[in-house]
Amino acid sequence: MSRSVARSTTLTLLALAGCVAVLACTGNAANSPQAPPPPVVVGQSVRRTVPVSLHGIGNVESVASVDVRSRVAGQILKVHIKDGADVSRGQLLFTIDPAPYEIAAAEAEARLARDKALLKKAESDAVRADTLVKQGFVSREQYEAATAQASSLAATIQADEAAVQDARLSLSYCTIEAPITGRAGSVNLRAGNLVKVNEDPPLVTLLQVRPVNVVFSMPEKYLAAVRGPAASGRLEVRVSGRGETGERRRGALVFIDNAVDKTSGTIRLKAEFGNDDLGLWPGQFVDVELILSEQQDALIVPSNAVQVGQQGSYVFVVSAEGVAEMRAVVVDRTIGNETVIASGLEGGETVITDGQLRVVPGGKVAAGPAS
Helix, strand or coil: CCHHHHHHHHHHHHHHHHHHHHHHHHHHHHHCCCCCCCEEEEEECEEEEEEEEEEEEEEEEECCEEEECCCCCEEEEEECCCCCCEECCCCEEEEECCHHHHHHHHHHHHHHHHHHHHHHHHHHHHHHHHHHHHHCCCCHHHHHHHHHHHHHHHHHHHHHHHHHHHHHHHHHCCEEECCCCEEECCCCCCCCCEECCCCCCCCEEEECCCCEEEEEEEEHHHHHHHHHHHHHCCCEEEEEECCCCCCCEEEEEEEEEEEEECCCCEEEEEEEECCCCCCCCCCCEEEEEEEEEEEEEEEEEEHHHCEEECCEEEEEEECCCCEEEEEECEEEEEECCEEEEEECCCCCCEEEEECHHHCCCCCECEEEECC
């Protein structure tokens, strides 16, 4: 066989081998199963009314705080409350030994009775001296001395009556009552201890917990936005404890400070809450939402649906055929776990909230609700 014939035969065999290989690969591809669409979690875009609000962090304050101190010195006979007890206005808190003040009151009353008897005699002497001086039996000087004695005793009685009132007042201070309705803190002195007048620390501190105030600050750039609605009506304030979920407690804005803090550039605000369930505690930090107005027909999606790429924010929208489409959106603002969309979506569309990393734009997905 010549060299040219051998070469032609070799090329023909190589071509046949290549065709066999191509057919084999094509057959394998045709027989391989197609990859299933990736599973994703979806939600819905909806239209509804949402608040236009400002957010911040506030601190719960008691409307009234009273340090209970003794107005008299003495020994504590009895403590009528426990640490942390709820108390009502006028409720008995402490009893101070009244014995020394009962004695002092009795002495003052005895002095008053004695001086009243002396005054009665002095007035009789003055009347008698008046008769005798007219008859010439006593001198004018004796008459004047008798009337002066009566006047002096009348002034003494006024002092005695004041002393009796003071003694009775001191005696009344031996029973210490709650000046406000609230909750007691720790009781600092127990029965048997001696207490001084206005001693520190106080016997107990009472805090009013119904209602309470929430104090918070907002940047001064929002001052006009707050003052306008506040002037035209009541502004609602909603709060929740840090990390709490569920329904927020509702109150009303009651105070806007008269000056901006020069150091922080913020304005101090205060809201009042009924706190009937005692869900707010003095000193507690809370998340604050100040409602300025309401936005009608706002488009809302779950915040997890919004992704951020090099070209801005976008969401994956799932069509009725289960195909995922990447849609650019403009975000207005975020409210908790929801985001207000300014443009790019319509209400009632299905959006992917989880599993976006597995999605290929234009590819099918297996959509399922959030668990």
